[in-house]
Amino acid sequence: MSDLIRVQHLFKRFPRPDGKSEFTVLKDVNLSIHAGEVVALLGRSGSGKSTLLRIMAGLIPPSEGQVLSQGQPLRGVNQNVAMVFQSFALLPWLTVQENVELGLEARGIPKTERQQRSLKAIDMVGLDGFESAYPKEISGGMKQRVGFARALVLEPQVLLMDEPFSALDVLTAENLRGEIDDLWNAKAFPAQSILIVTHNIEEAVFLADRVVILGSNPGRIRGEVAIDLPRPHDRQHPRFAALVDYIYTVMTNPDIEVTGTVAEKTLPPSPYAQALPHARVGGISGLLELLAERSGGSEDLPRLAERLSLSVDDLLPFLEATVLLGFADVAGGDIRLTDIGRDFATTTILRSKDIFRQQALSRVPVFHSILQTLQEKQNRSMRSEFFLDLWDEHFPHAEAARQFATAVDWGRYAELFEYDADEDRLYLPEPIPIS
């Protein structure tokens, strides 16, 4: 692999305001950017990460050391790179297309070719139809798309990005980040490498093949972490979480040595990740009572569906629920009551609630988690939104809402917690149920 940019023993010092002394922004930085990789420079404010990027772009000179671009010492502005700015940096008096053509014009490209290339770049970033719009007419996300088009149209060897998504709202940033990642992964990217400066750990792990961690005061390279995940990097992958955790630990502890060896961490699966079958308690107990009447407490599944005039698909959530709660087993096309299931189906309503509660708490982790949350709260209650957010992390929103509704139905029946629809809160009933 060849080095597109190499930074050697680079120091950067700025004069203090008093003019007498200097402070060191970057200390002995060594860094290489190879062809075909995405590198993230991750650091907190004061780590000099933006300064380092600007030195590599040739916008400011180093105090000591040198930058090699394609093996040649860099003098003046680096012609082999293009930059995307945090603030978009669009000229407000030029249209989208004129902004995109800026760099081409500076390189003396003739007008027709300029137009051709800029239209292609505008198309690539999804701004087709906005060529003649002025920056003030378009949203922040679209402005940054112009920023990307303006840089990519130059087909630079290295695309430098200075916190390109941090001025955007979360959703817009997520969207644009994903699209840039898709472009890169599709091997159709007009640059050979990407160097992104960021303070966002997840963003760094999501985009980069290699995360270079900078320390602060003075800015220096502490080490790097290889993101050994297949592209695109899957946020749900346990390794993703382990890498984020590791980098987070390193970033919050300035004294830890960055070794880059990230131990595989097996996270316990979130209780909210396990889907509850959408079966109401009434339906579950009805099914169990029906089974209890059969000799041996067992029934052929298609026959059961027929008796209930339900399709097997409609029956499925009820089967899953009974199995999940340990009330029945399904084997060989038959459903068979367990002893607890028989007990549940035949005892008094009060005792069946006790049984249901026991089974739910011991077999469905989410109830244990909700209960724990409520018990930890002084007022023994919590906004529904809190729980919905936890489900949202694992399910699309509509499904998360259904999960919540099912949990409320089960939890109410089991008298684990109460739900106040007016205030949209879950709270513990009095007295506290004994788990």
Added chain:
Amino acid sequence: MLLVWIVHFVSTSLGLGEVLKTFALALLTLLRVSLLLVVASLIWTPIGVAIGFQPRLARALQPIVQFLASFPANFVFPFATLLFIRSHISLDWGSILLMALGSQWYILFNSIAGAQRIPTDLREMAAAMGLHGWQRWRQLIIPGIFSAWVTGAITASGGAWNASIVSEIVSWGSTTLQATGLGSYIAEATTQGDWPRITLGIAMMSLFVVGLNRLLWQRLYQLAETRYHL
């Protein structure tokens, strides 16, 4: 009311011919003011931008420029007059320099301020994109300082019209130099205590200044506010 009185006063005592004469004189002075603005802009805008782009230089030079702008230029007039006499420069041209002595600083002053107001990230972007020479002026600097320049040019133009009254007629010892223009017309009428001519001259100058404001400066302001707003 005032206008009616002016028209009545002037027409009864001077006649239309005098009005046309002052109009022609005003055109001449307008030509001087315009030339002044163009030349002063060509000279001082690049210097102002160069200063404005260097924060330390700007900080050091700002008070000096402010001093120059507030310095009463007519203190220098006698020396300039002497120079014109010695080197046989007609005051028709020399008056432009005299008018510029007081007003050119507004152009410099506002160019500095305008350049300072161009956001650093835009300048950085321009550098990163490799903008240089005329392209850099055309796409970054001129639009960037445009609204500041308009402010400076309006002030300079107003100052220059005023200064024309003292610049188009100057003396050194017994020698008096005079340029053809509305300024010298007003100055002469004032020395003679000729009320109708003073009134006509000042009315004509006001007409030109207000007319220019309406026709030119306000439009440029609007352009600055809409198109070239940072």
